[in-house]
């Protein structure tokens with residue numbers, strides 16, 4: 001086989017595999033949406049689930065997922081930004097930084113069920129927080145934080161050295177240079193990365209089974225006092241998220257329309273994650289245009 | 296070697312040695328840089344011009360593994376002594392880089408950046424600083440109606456003058472220019488050279504250039520470097536008409552470099 005035919009064969013094989021992957025993805029997406037879309041309605045999105053009757057919704061679960069996302073991000077963003085900035089701008093390259101980086105890599109590649117069990121042990125039992133949104137948020141932080149650190153670190157490293165030097169040469173301190181020149185330049189990349197990370201949090205189930213729990217109290221959507229046990233805003237109540245709900249009704253749902261509910265909920269989940277992804281792309285482009293604007 | 300008796304020396308460099316790790320980048324460099332005049336550093340690539348320039352505002356501090364021996368005094372004060380605050384030093388010794396590097400902000404914000412972060416917040420005061428600095432950098436007439444526009448919309452030459460304005464806005468005494476025209480077209484280059492001529496009445500300018508004609512055209516004093524050593528420095532006219540060292544003569548007559 002000469003080089004030319006080898007090249008042709010390789011091209012065909014690669015295109016074939018790429019095509020198969022795209023087809024599988026599209027098929028999966030199409031299947032989920034086809035099965036679920038017809039079931040989505042305003043009522044479905046807002047009403048509470050039913051245990052044995054048909055016609056239940058996913059309202060509390062959707063709310064739980066969003067609220068958990070916000071909680072997780074509230075913990076992850078400041079920590080991740082801080083650590084990322086430290087790692088990229090202050091830490092001297094050496095043994096310590098390298099081992100921190102290694103830990104970060106390992107953490108982010110942990111299987112989520114392991115993180116879930118770790119969360120059950122440490123946050124739920126040892127720290128005594130119990131099955132709660134807060135425990136769930138901490139568990140999600142375990143693999144979201146490394147991602148956030150890496151996103152920040154890379155975004156900061158991507159800032160042109162000339163920009164940093166220009167600011168330092170004006171007699172500005174390192175901190176002022178970071179906050180007023182480097183962070184604004186790195187921001188589009190950080191935000192895009194953060195939204196993508198958020199998509200992952202939104203779809204996570206395994207890590208939440210044993211931390212945020214598999215049930216919600218009867219939420220009272222008129223009670224917005226974060227301290228009362230039935231308030232949706234109480235971070236210390238157990239909370240079943242959308243992804244966990246799908247898993248649960250699929251495996252042990254008693255309602256006669258459990259199949260449809262799971263399908264509808266899956267479609268909602270997939271659509272939301274897609275929204276995050278497209279949102280991140282759109283936002284990245286928007287920020288890029290804004291920063292290089294030649295109005 | 297005797298410094299040309301142009302004006303009072305503002306910067307005195309005494310037996311300066313600089314090492315990047317084990318690499319000896321500056322060897323026993325001594326010179327005096329006169330106040331309110333233009334000093335040009337010339338020499339082939341890699342001979343240490345930028346390195347010396349960056350010791351003057353301590354930008355080399357950021358590079359891990361650099362070591363410095365000897366003394367640099369600006370206005371009589373040793374800039375490497377323990378008491379010196381690097382940020383104050385850099386305010387007094389401004390820098391313009393080879394590639395125009397305005398921030399991705401508006402023209403106004405680029406110039407106001409330094410003063411603002413150094414604590415000036417009055418709108419009027421900032422307006423005034425921006426205008427004066429842009430005027431000093433010969434850019435005001437071209438941009439006065441577009442101050443809110445992105446600095447990146449300017450041409451390369453305008454961007455470089457904006458960077459000069461940005462440096463002037465924090466009221467330095469010294470302006471370091473590292474091949475500030477090498478990325479520009481001939482007309483923009485000429486503008487910057489004229490600008491340097493005007494600025495030297497108020498600032499002490501040290502410029503690195505690859506272009507010997509530029510050094511001959513604009514500078515009052517020229518320093519010729521080779522392999523980290525100062526071969527010769529003298530009043531520009533003298534250095535170009537009657538070089539004392541054979542290597543200088545070879546270089547300026549284009550026999551190497």
Ligand SMILES: Nc1ncnc2c1ncn2[C@@H]1O[C@H](COP(=O)(O)OP(=O)(O)OP(=O)(O)O)[C@@H](O)[C@H]1O
Nearest residue numbers: 315318320339340341342343344345346347358505
């Ligand atoms: N950060 C660094 N680490 C190690 N060596 C360096 C570093 N920066 C510069 N050097 C070396 O020091 C020497 C002088 O570099 P410098 O940049 O000062 O030269 P230059 O005269 O400005 O050259 P050019 O005209 O190409 O800009 C070169 O040999 C260069 O390779």
Ligand SMILES: [Mg+2]
Nearest residue numbers: 344345346503
């Ligand atoms: Mg150089």
